[in-house]
Amino acid sequence: MTILLLFVFVLAVFLGFELINKVPSQLHTPLMSGTNAISGITLVGALAATAIEGTFGTLLATLAVVFATVNVVGGYLVTDRMFGMFEGGARGGRSDDGAGAREG
C-alpha cells in the first residue's frame, strides 16, 4: 500500500512540474493563490481526524478543520476575484462582474 502511494506521489510531482512549466507572469499571483487553495486539501485529513476520541484530540482536529477551511475558502475566492479583475482589464476598462471594480 505504502509503495503504491509513493508511486502516486512521484508521478504527481512530475505531473505538477509538467503542468506548470511555462506560465505567463500575469498568472503568477493567481496561480500561486490557486495552488495554495489546492494545498488546503489537507481539509480532507482534518475532517477524518475528527473521528479521534478524547477532548484534546477533538480540539486539535477541530482547529485543523478551521485552518484548512480558511485556506480552501479564502484561497479559491480570492483567486476567482483576481481573475474577475483580469477579465475586466482585458476588455478595455470595464469590469462587468464588479468584484474588482468595487474595490476602487
Added chain:
Amino acid sequence: MNVVIELAYVVAATLFVIGLKMLGRPDTARRGNLVSALAMLIAVVTTLLVAGLDYTWIVVGLLVGGAVGAVAARTVKMTQMPELVALLNGSGGAASLLVGWVEYLRAPDAGAITALSIYVAIVVGAVTVTGSLVAWAKLSERMTGKPMLFAGQKAVNGAILGGALLLGVLFVVAPAGAYPALLAVIVLGLALGVLAVLPIGGADMPIVISLLNSYSGVAAAAAGFAIGNSVLIVAGAMVGASGLILTQIMTKAMNRSLGNVLFSGFGAGAAGSASAVEGEIKPITPDDAYYVLEAASSVLVVPGYGMAVAQAQHVVKELADLLEANGAEVRYAIHPVAGRMPGHMNVLLAEANVAYEQLVEPEDVNPTMELVDVALVIGANDVVNPAAREDPASPLFGMPIIDVDRARTTFVLKRSMNPGFSGVENPLFYKPNTRMLFGDAKATLGSLVAEFKEVVA
C-alpha cells in the same frame, strides 16, 4: 461503500489535474480555478460520508473557517494580496501539522513509514506556519523588511535543524514512546520557520512566498501518507512541484540561486560598499515634468513596490489615459520580481483596469528602449538599477533589469533618497537623463493628471 469513496477520490484527483492545467493558461485560468474548487468539494463531501466523524465539531470548524476565509478574500485590498497569500499558506501549514499530530494521538504505535510521514507533515507544517507569519509581518511592515542577522545565526539554525533531525530519527524508530520527542519537534519546527525567514530581505519575499507555498503542498502530501489518503498525496505533490517551479522562475529573474536567497542575508551589509556613484541628483517639479510628458509620443511606465505602497495604480491609469488621449503610446514594463510576490504588479494594474496588451516584459522592451521618450519609474528601484549590468561589484550584478537608463528621459518617482529594500545604491538616479520626482507617488501623479486636465479645460 469504501469503493464508492475511493472512486470519488479518483474523480477529485483527476479534476485537480485538469484544473491545474487550465490554471496555467490565460484563457482557461478562471474556469481552471472553478474546476479545482469542484474537485475540492467532491473530496470534502465524500470524506463526510465516512462513518464515525464528529459532525458537530466539523460544522463548527467549517463555519468558522469558511467565514474567516470568505471575509478575508472579499475585503482584502489588492495591495495587501501578498500578506493574504502568506497567511493562507500559514493556515494550510497549520492544518497539516495538526492532522499529523492527531494521527499520532490516534495510533501512536503505527509503523516506521507512517511515523516518518507524521514527522514530515509536522516539521514542514510547523516551518510553514511561522515562516509565513514572519513573511506576513515583514510584508505588512509590522516588522522591518531588512534582513535580520545576528552573530552565530547559522550555528543556531544548524543546531536546531540537527536537533529536529535527531529527534526525528528517535521518533521514527520507536514512535510509541516518543511523544515528548514529537512535541519537541513541533517547537523546533516553529522556531526554524522564524529563524529561516528573518534573514531574508523584503525584496526577496516573492521567492519566500512561492517557496512557502511549495512547503504547504509538501506538508499536505506528507499528511496524506500519514493517513493513507491518495487524494491528499496527489494534490499536495502537485502544489509542492508547481510552487518549486514558481520559486525557480523568481530566482532566475533575480539571477540568484535559491541557496543565495535563503542563506546570504542579501544586502544586509552591502549598503554603499559598492563602487562610488558619479554624477548628481537632478530633481524636477511636476510642472516641468508635465511639459516633457506632453511632448512625449512613447511613454513606458515601470511600476514597483512603491506603487503598491502609495496605492497609486488607479491614478497611474488615469494619467495613462490622458497621455493616450494626447497621442502618446503608453506601455507598462513589468519585471517578474517587481513587488512583493510573483505577479504583484499585474494584479494591481488589472485592478485599475489596465489592458493586458499594454503590459510588456523586460526582454521585449529593452531592445527598443532608445525609442522611449519618457520612462516613468514609479516606486521601482532594484529592477531598474543599471549596476546590475555595469558594476561587477554590485550585489545585484547579473540580474536582468529594465534598461530605463537608455530611454531618452527617465523620471523616477520616489519618496526620498533612501535606498530600496535591498539597500543597494542606484546609479540610475545620477544619470544625466534622469530626473527625480520626489514625494508621494500618488500625489505626484495626481498633480500631473491635474496639469493635463487644466490644459484640456
